[in-house]
Amino acid sequence: MIRLSGASRKFGERDVVSGIDLEIRRGEIFALIGPSGSGKTTLLRLIDLLDRPTSGSIMFDNSPTDGPEHERRTVRRRMAMVFQKPGVLNATVGQNIAFGLQFRGMQKGEVHEQVASVLEMVGLSGLSERRALTLSGGEMQRVAIARAIVTRPEVLLLDEPTANLDPLSTGIIENLIVRVNHERKTTVILATHDMGQGQRLAGRIGVMMEGRLVQAGEIYDIFHHPVNRAIATFVGIDPIRHGIVLSNDHNLATIVVQGTSIQAVTALEKGQQVALCIRPEEVTLSLPGTCAPASSARNCLAGTITRLLPYGPFTRVHVDCGVPLTALVTRQSSEELNLATGARVNATIKATAIHVIPDQEPESPSPHGTKDRQ
């Protein structure tokens, strides 16, 4: 649907985004995730053809988009973008939503019908005559989305659509996005700094860091197999550093990290410096003495609880096993196991649940989409 090849955008001397290679597939929800200032907005603006790339190219539906402005407008009219700030004009809700249709020269009567139907869809029926600037933040954002989807775009671009909104409004807007994607087969590209939102909505995720797309792929891959430490940290893993591969027998490696020996599945060879990524939900805690005998594919480490942190319905348990581990357990099992700071526990992790990444200094940015395992 949309293909970016080496797309870069400079502001002055500064590369805001650089060397973006990315393919957006028709009908998918693709989330661009990254910390603030990582270039997500700039990339969305390039895709919406609001700005031209300083170098590289963007293909829309296999056609180049570097033509004159009127050609770019024709392509742009097949897309719609919702900005982080709703950009609502000082007019009624209905007038605000009608802009895109008016620009396309639609007849008044039909505009009226379309506006009414989209207001219904976003749950703002009856507010057509309200002055848009008197709405709440969440309602305004829904007006902005209604204004975008009323033109029935093939591609919907959303820049932090729920930043600064309360959880209820966020839920409404997330449902709306999924519905539009589902019912109308609209391709959605969503920029967010909220990892969880990306996980909830998107099929594929691209991670941006400092203007580069450092990894793109299925959600599972990003969350379980981040290609470098920065992404690992961003997706909620504290990588355990300074490991070294002691031996590797058919991809089952023994790794020594901070004096503790751990088994993990990796293709990295003996002598390689590594960091270990272990998702907290992959760590199982049990009482001392109940640890199953360590099989070849299972690590069982004894340790002491250093900290307990409530985390929604779960508890994050920090355990010092020679290496720092974090486990995510339900409140209930936390109570059953009598977990408390200073208590002794055993932590069990499958060798396959440990993601091993090479850990060199300095860290080189990884090419996107490549996988360093098996």
Place this chain on the structure above:
Amino acid sequence: MQEIIDGFTQAFQLIVTLNPELLQVTALSLYISLSATIIATLIAIPAGGLIHFREFVGKRVLITIIQTLYSVPTVIIGLLVFLLISRSGPLGIFGLLFTPTGMMIGQTILILPIMTGLVITALSGVDRNIRDTLVSLGATEFQSIAQIVREARFAILTAVILGFGRAISEVGVAMMIGGNIRGETRVLTTSIALETGMGNFGLSIALGIVLLAIALVVVLIMNLITSGALSDSDRIRGGPMA
């Protein structure tokens, strides 16, 4: 002191009895200055729009020049227009000197900088995000400019009203281009200057009161509109000043 009291007494008589000369002078003042304001508005909005929306070399310099001209003395504009339209000037063949049309031209030129400058300020006040939104919704350049001008309508209205205020209250152009011919080019400000010189304080005071009353009406209308009492934008578009 007695002179002032007598003057006010006479002034009220003139106003209450709707003195024909007073009415005629007032009507001509309004006609010339309103016309100049309308013409200047029709120029200032597109010109301000072009300057604001286009990037070009010397843009900052141009804006600085425009801002400097906010306070150009009226007599300098009078002199300039006089040289242009007097018999021997480049536009002399049209015979515009000492006519209401000549005065309109002069006042238009006088208020154009302040109106253009304030239109630019008004447009800069519209969030950059609005423009992106309109473009991303598929607006052509013209469509997006039209919407942004509409978004800045209250601030632009202020520009228009300030322009009108400067036009109706100026003496330089009216005197030098109009020549203060009774019944033809005599307006409120030039009458006050003349009548005061001749010692007719009553008429001068009456004319002054009328001038202030016009200013008051203008301010009241502006407050009414910007306070949102006339919140329906369609009514504003058909409103008295725009």
